[in-house]
Amino acid sequence: MxxxxxxxxxxxxxxxxxxxxxxxxxxxxxxxxxxxxxxxxxxxxxxxxxxxxARELRRHQQRSEELISIAxxxxxxxxxxxxxxxxxxxxxxxxxxxxxxxxxxxxxxxxxxxxxxxxxxxxxxxxxxxxxxxxxxxxxxxxxxxxxxxxxxxxxxxxxxxxxxxxxxxxxxxxxxxxxxxxxxxxxxxxxxNLVRQTVRRIELANLMAESRGDWVLRLASSPDFLDVDPEAALALDAGGHIKGMTHGAARLMARTLGGDWRRGEDLIGRHVSEAFALDFPMLEGLTRHTAARERVLETRDGHRLFCHAIEPRRQPPLRPRPVQLPALPAALRPLAGDDPQITRLLGRAAALAGTSQPVLIEGPPGSGKTTLARALHEAGPAGPCICVACESFEEGEAAVLFGREDRRRFEPGLLARAEGGTVIFENLPELPQRLQGRLLKLLTEGLYRPVGALRERPARTRILVTVSGDPEAAVDAGQLRRDLFLRLMGQRLTLPGLHARRDMLALAEQAFARAFGRRVVLEDDALAALAGHDWPGNLQELTQLARHLAQNLAPTPPRNPLQARPAPDEGPALITAGDLPWPLPEGPADPEAQQAILARHLSETGWNISETARRLEVDRSTIHRRIRRYGLRRH
The missing domain is CATH 3.30.450.40 (GAF domain)
Structure with missing residues (x-):
């Protein structure tokens, strides 16, 4: 050694x-x-x-994201x-x-x-x-x-x-x-x-195939047995037979045949295939899979014999019709809408339910906005009072609070009667005692309820909305929620995702910060990445608390260092960077959800100016167009 x-x-x-x-x-x-x-x-x-x-690495990864995905x-x-x-x-x-x-x-x-x-x-x-x-x-x-x-x-x-x-x-x-x-x-x-060289050859082939869906592709191998499964080289041809792309193996093969330098692969692009191979363009039909592999022989101009598999261009699928636009949302539901298609569909269903008297089950993780959605459903429906019932605050013997009390002389109305013509929201229904859940089931099934001590039932003209934190099926299995009550509710079921899973999370963050600061807030890209990378166990509730924390700690006093929110002297928008957040920026690049949100934000700010967006993100225009297609972003 x-x-x-x-x-x-x-x-x-x-x-x-x-x-x-x-x-x-x-x-x-x-x-x-x-x-x-x-x-x-x-x-x-x-x-x-x-x-x-992390910021420097993101720039390098963004430039290489197509290759990383393929490789x-x-x-x-x-x-x-x-x-x-x-x-x-x-x-x-x-x-x-x-x-x-x-x-x-x-x-x-x-x-x-x-x-x-x-x-x-x-x-x-x-x-x-x-x-x-x-x-x-x-x-x-x-x-x-x-x-x-x-x-x-x-x-x-x-x-x-x-x-x-x-x-x-x-x-x-x-x-x-x-x-x-x-x-x-x-x-x-x-x-x-050998393993690395083999892997690289396959990566280059996958990249060429992905780029050449509308072109002829020639896959080349020295053995017919491996021609279709592991070719040694490949090149793409346009409709006139000119070389549009190639793997490195094909570049070396053609450079040797033409007497050029394989290090100058760009000199080979645009050359006609017949310059390097004894091939007339009409002969390609005989090199497709319709012919046995051993018969698909191609010879280079310097006499080297290869087996060839010619792959025809793929026909472009017909254009898909534009998706049917959802009807305009009621005013009460519009503030809950964003750029997340899942939320848009959910609010479309909510809008359809708003004008009905059907009970609705709203489920989702704690803090995901279930009560907010329930209140918006009420406001989008017929006028009337709205009462929220915290189910965990009830005991078994408190039926009168909900259903009222009645004897021969008088009727003491409960919460249901006080919400006549309006809505009662039962927050976290599995926390309601089982006996009260049974009374609620009768109300939902028959539209009647019996006050405590009453001889006769009363009709209920009150809409019922319920929320469940987490999975309602799990609550049924645990004996917390009556199965028959759940089955009555599950027909009209709205499921809210956690904040981290929402594609409009950063738009919601900007709204929350604007409310807390009392003016528009601009989030730097590192702050956007930090917010998108956070797990948000407390969901929207945690986001609201964060916005209030920043407003209390950053807005009232002048900035102490460049990383703090810096309102302009004319009370312009507040600027927030990752240094202002109470937890550090995660190591490594932003995940795809963060990259999508950052792109959507810049497109919105630039009025969908692709050149300006590319300049801001330090990538080329084609990268912006690819990401728009990948994330399914649309200009509103």
């Missing part, structure tokens, strides 16, 4: 033009020279891993193959930043220290010779094993990487598989190299 001193002497000898006593990969030696001549690195200096901040399946499959062997998988972008990562939690601290972690930078300029950095420079798969690394910081690691090229032939990412404590022989990583 080479000592640190011997390793440094070897690098110094190379720098001085001396000969090396040990055989190393020439790409490793080229990287050493770059580290010395181009980057001015010192092999005797230990460099700590550089881990990007994830291949990475997961590869990780399963090496599970239990302590390998770490990293997907780095073309700037050498790890944008996706899989590793074992028990080694998390050691992996972070060594840089085998999400958000780590692995450029040669920072980390010296390493598999990711050298792979970006060389454009080829390679192993950087232990002392192959430029400095002693990473001398115990073994890193194996392969480049991922986009369909235009440009290196866009690197897939790396690394070990903290590998076996000494470099040959121990040859299997890892």
């Amino acid at each position: 080479q000592t640190e001193t011997d390793h440094m002497r070897e690098i110094v000898s190379l720098a001085r033009g001396g000969r090396l006593s040990s055989a190393r990969d020439t790409r490793v030696l080229d990287s050493w020279i770059r580290c010395i001549d181009r980057h001015g690195l010192d092999p005797t200096r230990r460099r700590e891993a550089r881990i990007l901040t 994830r399946s291949g990475i997961d499959t590869l990780y399963k193959l090496v599970a239990g062997q302590d390998y770490v998988l990293m997907l780095a972008d073309a700037q050498g930043v790890t944008v996706d990562y899989l590793g074992q939690d028990q080694h998390k601290a050691a992996l972070r220290r060594s840089g085998l972690f999400l958000g780590a930078e692995w450029t040669e300029a920072h980390a010296g010779t390493c598999a990711i950095g050298a792979c970006i420079e060389a454009g080829e798969p390679l192993i950087v094993h232990q002392s192959d690394h430029f400095d002693v910081t990473h001398g115990a690691l073994s890193c194996t990487a392969a480049p991922i090229y986009d369909s235009a032939g440009k290196l866009c990412a690197v897939l790396d598989i690394s070990l903290l404590s590998p076996p000494r022989p470099r040959e121990s990583q040859l299997l890892a190299l």
Whole structure:
């Protein structure tokens, strides 16, 4: 095993033009020279891993989100193959930043220290010779094993990487598989190299297929047996037979045939397929799956025989009719609406029930707004009083409070009679005593109730709305809620999701903050990400409390530091960043719900100006259009 001193002497000898006593990969030696001549690195200096901040990492991930989505399946499959062997998988972008990562939690601290972690930078300029950095420079798969690394910081690691090229032939990412404590022989990583190369080939093929649904695709292999399941190369053709895209294997094949440089893949785009292959465009029909694989032979212009599978362009499906718009919501329900399709559908159902006398069951987690929705249902219906009943405050013998008391001389009305012509809301119905639940069932079934002590029943002209926290079926199973009562209610059932599951959560947050501050509030992107990443166990109630807390602590006094809410001198909108929130910003990138909410907010603020939105989010216009389609956003 080479000592640190011997390793440094070897690098110094190379720098001085001396000969090396040990055989190393020439790409490793080229990287050493770059580290010395181009980057001015010192092999005797230990460099700590550089881990990007959450904001910096988000920018890199947003630029690579399409690739990450496509590559994830291949990475997961590869990780399963090496599970239990302590390998770490990293997907780095073309700037050498790890944008996706899989590793074992028990080694998390050691992996972070060594840089085998999400958000780590692995450029040669920072980390010296390493598999990711050298792979970006060389454009080829390679192993950087232990002392192959430029400095002693990473001398115990073994890193194996392969480049991922986009369909235009440009290196866009690197897939790396690394070990903290590998076996000494470099040959121990040859299997890892083959697995990484195979995974990258499949990722590139999946990317090409996803981009070329309306084009001809030629899949190529040296064996007919693997042509359909694991081709070695593929390229996409437009309707005239010109090359629109390719995998890296196809780029190398065509560059060799045409005598070009495979590193300049962009020079191959637009060339006619017949320049590289003995193929007339009308011949493609004979290379489809209608012909046996062994008969689908294609020859390159330099005489290399391959088997080919030609895939026809997919026909575009007919345009879907625009979805039927829900009827306009009653004024009382409009403040509850947002951009969440689930909530929009729920409020549409609520609007249909508002004008009826049917009882309604509203369920959802604590604090999700069940009573608020019940009150809005009442206000959207016929006029009359509205009384809320806290079911947990009742005892078995208090039927008179609800149903009243009557003897020969007089009638003492209960809450039902006082709400005549209006609504009674039973909050958290399973908390109501069983005997009172039985009386309520008779009321819902027959429209009659009997006051305590009365000989005759009275008709009820009162609408009943009930709320249940959590799952009503679970309350039935636990004996808290009568099954017959639940079955009577379940026909008209509205289910509110938790706040974290709502796609309009950030719009609700802005509304809550505006009410608490008494003016419009602007949330910075880091605050939006923090709010979207919070679990919200208390749901809307917790959000309201947070808004009041911020208003009390930030609004009355001038800002003490740049992270606090900063109202303008003319009492303009209050600005809130993540530093103002009582809990820290979660590590890592915003989840898809957060990214969707942030995009929707910027689109709204810019009046759906795609260019301005792209500038704000530091991405290109095509990325904005893809995200709009992915999230199903529509301009209102």
